[in-house]
Amino acid sequence: MSTAVRGRPPKPIVEEILDVLSNVLFPVGVFCVWAAATTVGTLIDQNQTPDHYYAEYPAPVANLVVRLHLDGVFHSVPYIALVVLLLVSMTVCTFRRVIPKRFPPDRAVPIDHFALHASVSTPKSQDEAARASDLYLRKRGFIIRTQEIDGAHWTFAHSRKWARYGVLIAHLGFVILCLGVFLGWRYGYRGALQVFEGQTVAIEHTPLQLTLDKFTAEFEPIRTPTGVFYQASKFESDVTVAGPDDHAAPNILVNHPYQTSAGVYIYQASYGFAGRMAVTRNGKPVALDGAQRLMPLDELLFPGTSRGFQYMTMAGPSDPSQVPPGVALPAHDEYVFWAFHDNIPTTDKPIFLPVGKSVDVGDGYRLTALSPIAWSGLTYRSDPGESFVGAGVAILIAGFVISLFFLPVKLYARIRDGAPGARADVAVTTTKGNAMYEDEFADLVAGWRSALSTEMSKQTAPAPPSAGTVNAHA
DSSP states (O other): OOOOOTTSOOOOHHHHHHHHHHSTHHHHHHHHHHHHHHHHHHHSOOSOOHHHHHHHSOHHHHHHHHHTTGGGSTTSHHHHHHHHHHHHHHHHHIIIIIHHHHSOOOOOOOGGGSSEEEEEEESSOHHHHHHHHHHHHHHTTOEEEEEEETTEEEEEEEESGGGGGHHHHHHHHHHHHHHHHHHHHHHOEEEEEEEETTOEEEOTTSSOEEEEEEEEEEEEEEEETTEEEEEEEEEEEEEEEESSSOEEOOEEETTBOEEOTTSOEEEEEEEEEEEEEEEEETTEEEOOTTTTSBOTTOEEEOTTSSEEEEEEEEESTTOGGGSOTTSOOOSSOEEEEEEEETTEESSSSOEEEETTOEEEEETTEEEEEEEEEEEEEEEEEEOTTHHHHHHHHHHHHHHHHHHHHOOOEEEEEEEEEOSSSEEEEEEEEESSOSGGGHHHHHHHHHHHHHHHHSOSSTTSOOOOGGGOEEEEOO
16 A cells, blocks of 8 residues: 655545556556467467367467467457456546647746757847747748737747647557457357368358358479479369358359358368268178268277278379378379277278279178268358458557657747847757757757848848857757
8 A cells, every 4th residue: 555645645546546557657568468468369279179279289288278278368358358458548548648748738838948949039029029930930830829928929839740649549549459359259250161062051150051062172293302292282162152141152262262241251271082981791781870971080880890990091183182292193092991800900001992992891891982072171250340450450550650750849939028129939849859859950940040030120230149049958
């Protein structure tokens, strides 16, 4: 608990909280924590099952992700709390510090206390000197306002005043960005689909249904020191999307998503070819769940026995990327699998079974390789805050550019009666320190002194140069 300064009453608790929130270091610290959390959420796949992380990362990292709930950073209460705290702190800081500092009121100030200030004596009368000073400042591009304070003529002038709004624009951009993030968190969704040719699936969170009509893949050989391997150069899905407001048959390519009327983006993400087996026993067909869509490492048991087989992969022209480097590409698609009995393989090597051929795997069971079936991995997402995020980032960058590359200047000029003539004082203040404006201020003062020292009547000699003094120090 803070102690009151001797002779002063203690501050109310609300005032102390506002002092903390308006301290520049506080929002900077919160921003750094928020940026670190955002980086973690970007680098780590979000909203996946624990098995995914243990397969993707080393065990210690996976344990860290799962136990610290780093798999749902963007939707977590601490992350949203950081954003809210940052917005509150920025708001308080803006109204208590930024606006008063960047937009000081027009009032009489001790000009000689400014780091950049100058004085000059002129034979002109006060009114003549005031007119000459104001005219010169307008010619230099300043926008001026004048007041009479305690018998003196005060001029308050701005140059590039709009640049003072840079920080406020940046703050506004961040608020809009946070609004977009909130809308995406509250109303957005995303997911993944694995669709086989001819299959129709529902897109969760939407009234849409998607049918994969055809999948096409093109491969090109890549020569390496260890041999030739094949890489997919193009793969696309011909789909039909049906819903209350949609009925389209787009082609979805990598990096070319399809957008529905409701703003749902559907992306081409992955692909594959599943194996298909016909199972018979003593010549009679056997219905075996999963035999028509075999994925790598799928294991199936024959009914009423301890026999079965484990599908490994497919090699052949349909998907040559599965052929190891240096191994000749088979002329026809063939399946690679193990047959086992009591969990023990029945052969020393995997079985290679070309499409259209059969093999006996024991106890009267026979496997026949059927043509593979293509599948497409599609992802979908809807983010109603996306446009707000984009606009917020653009406004944020614009605010930073204005703040960093443009120098706003506020000028104070005071003209008062002297003996004889008038006494003129001028000072400027900037938002970025005085060193950046020293040379320009010296040039400004030279012209200002000349304008004030020139007599309107030719009979009066101009004031000597030594009558004026310039102070320009950081």
